[in-house]
Amino acid sequence: MTFNLDAPLYHFNGEHAFTTRQACEGVQILGGIGSGKTSGSGAALARAYLRAGFGGLVLCAKKDELETWQGYARETGREDSLLIFDNSGEWVFPFLQYEIEREGEGAGYTENIVRLFMTVHEAISRRTGGGGDPYWTSAMQQLIRNAVDLALIATGSVSVPVLYDIVRTAPQSMEERFSEQWQDESYCCQLLLQGNSQNLDKWAQYDFDACAAFWMREFPAISPKTRSGIISMFTVTADCFMRRPFRQLFSEPPENPERIAYPELTQEGVVIVMNLPVKEYGDAGRAVQVVYKYMWQQAIERRNVRENPRPVFLWVDEAQNFATEYDMQFQATARSSRACTVYLTQNLPNYFAELGNKDRVHSLVGNLQTKIWHANSDPETNTHAAEVIGRSWQTRRGESQNFGGQALNFGQSSNESFDYDVPPQVFTRLPKGGPDNANVVGGVVFQNGRSWEGNNTYLFATFNQR
Numbered sequence: 001m002t003f004n005l006d007a008p009l010y011h012f013n014g015e016h017a018f019t020t021r022q023a024c025e026g027v028q029i030l031g032g033i034g035s036g037k038t039s040g041s042g043a044a045l046a047r048a049y050l051r052a053g054f055g056g057l058v059l060c061a062k063k064d065e066l067e068t069w070q071g072y073a074r075e076t077g078r079e080d081s082l083l084i085f086d087n088s089g090e091w092v093f094p095f096l097q098y099e100i101e102r103e104g105e106g107a108g109y110t111e112n113i114v115r116l117f118m119t120v121h122e123a124i125s126r127r128t129g130g131g132g133d134p135y136w137t138s139a140m141q142q143l144i145r146n147a148v149d150l151a152l153i154a155t156g157s158v159s160v161p162v163l164y165d166i167v168r169t170a171p172q173s174m175e176e177r178f179s180e181q182w183q184d185e186s187y188c189c190q191l192l193l194q195g196n197s198q199n200l201d202k203w204a205q206y207d208f209d210a211c212a213a214f215w216m217r218e219f220p221a222i223s224p225k226t227r228s229g230i231i232s233m234f235t236v237t238a239d240c241f242m243r244r245p246f247r248q249l250f251s252e253p254p255e256n257p258e259r260i261a262y263p264e265l266t267q268e269g270v271v272i273v274m275n276l277p278v279k280e281y282g283d284a285g286r287a288v289q290v291v292y293k294y295m296w297q298q299a300i301e302r303r304n305v306r307e308n309p310r311p312v313f314l315w316v317d318e319a320q321n322f323a324t325e326y327d328m329q330f331q332a333t334a335r336s337s338r339a340c341t342v343y344l345t346q347n348l349p350n351y352f353a354e355l356g357n358k359d360r361v362h363s364l365v366g367n368l369q370t371k372i373w374h375a376n377s378d379p380e381t382n383t384h385a386a387e388v389i390g391r392s393w394q395t396r397r398g399e400s401q402n403f404g405g406q407a408l409n410f411g412q413s414s415n416e417s418f419d420y421d422v423p424p425q426v427f428t429r430l431p432k433g434g435p436d437n438a439n440v441v442g443g444v445v446f447q448n449g450r451s452w453e454g455n456n457t458y459l460f461a462t463f464n465q466r
């Protein structure tokens with residue numbers, strides 16, 4: 001298969017080309033509940049990406065996402081490409097082991113693992129209310145950094161259960177360090193002794209000394225209230241990987257190395273469906289998918305597109321569940337790594353509630369260059385759409401009203417005003433598909449800098465549901 005960036009993947013209204021290059025610049029689909037996001041524009045693009053031979057990663061918020069993708073794969077002859085990652089354990093991904101063993105610059109460094117945890121923390125603390133305060137964030141980073149270093153130096157490996165045990169058995173007071181019971185029972189103490197007895201080179205010895213000083217001097221000296229706050233920030237995050245089914249799927253060494261769901265598989269055309277829906281597994285389902293997405297994004301950024309030219313997609317319906325800070329960075333490099341992101345969500349307030357900050361939301365939505373708006377009753381989303389499309393001089397017919405058979409005109413019969421090309425209220429009336437609309441979904445498509453028919457900056461597009 002050859003992959004030409006300028007070959008059309010799809011034609012809006014059967015005539016306006018949508019190319020791989022444009023797909024790499026990202027797509028944001030917005031529309032109210034039941035407006036036709038999934039069955040209209042979403043289905044059209046998903047089938048196009050599959051037909052073109054793309055690999056991809058599909059995150060699952062709803063339980064029916066898998067079934068939807070099995071349908072697309074059937075319709076496009078891609079059934080053999082699906083890799084269903086679910087709770088059966090058929091596929092696993094021991095993510096910390098992958099992170100320290102993978103090839104490439106930066107592998108094995110503690111900071112990558114710290115960032116990984118902070119990304120999960122960011123995604124789930126939005127719900128639990130923590131996070132945001134720089135003191136706590138840096139305290140948690142310090143805790144993770146020292147736990148990872150201790151595990152790596154003492155055992156040569158790292159896993160979530162090991163980090164968890166280190167933190168759980170760390171000395172809680174200056175006195176406890178000297179108690180025989182702590183020395184006999186603490187896993188943290190055991191690893192410190194193990195690390196101490198190793199023959200380390202100069203640099204590893206410096207790392208170990210700093211880490212031993214943290215666990216033996218700094219950590220027990222923190223005030224109990226602060227310390228328990230830091231520990232609970234860590235355990236809330238780590239917990240997601242400690243329980244069934246996620247411990248087996250993400251934290252333990254794999255029984256069968258052939259069944260590790262490497263993110264790199266997508267470059268060979270595999271479509272990985274993370275069938276661990278948030279609706280079913282809650283925050284843990286969200287946390288593991290956020291980790292997988294983050295590691296996939298990094299793997300795709302590392303790849304050499306000359307050796308591996310196949311475009312890949314990231315498909316995220318109900319995207320507010322999974323959006324993170326890193327998405328903005330990822331979008332900046334997406335074209336050179338041939339990664340086609342599609343985010344679907346109902347409205348902007350969904351993003352505001354999850355990302356906590358309007359600037360971040362505008363940066364995320366602004367970075368996804370193709371926007372498709374479906375019917376919506378959210379005024380903020382509709383006004384934003386109208387603003388993005390822009391204003392120009394409009395000629396509108398003057399208003400008139402019929403009073404007892406007599407037409408009464410207000411003002412001129414026509415007047416000029418500088419106004420929205422597509423006023424917000426238009427978005428409340430777009431067809432939502434289903435039998436009432438002959439299974440046709442309507443949407444407004446916008447691409448920065450592109451003009452469509454009639455020199456318009458937007459296109460009214462229709463999508464047939466099947």
Ligand SMILES: Nc1ncnc2c1ncn2[C@@H]1O[C@H](COP(=O)(O)OP(=O)(O)OP(=O)(O)O)[C@@H](O)[C@H]1O
Nearest residue numbers: 032033034035036037038039040433434439465466
């Ligand atoms: N294949 C189909 N043929 C005809 N109608 C359909 C089809 N799939 C869905 N519909 C109907 O079309 C409408 C749009 O559904 P769709 O699931 O695409 O909306 P959505 O925007 O994805 O909604 P949500 O936010 O709930 O995910 C709904 O009324 C739905 O019942």
Ligand SMILES: [Mg+2]
Nearest residue numbers: 037038039317
């Ligand atoms: Mg949907």
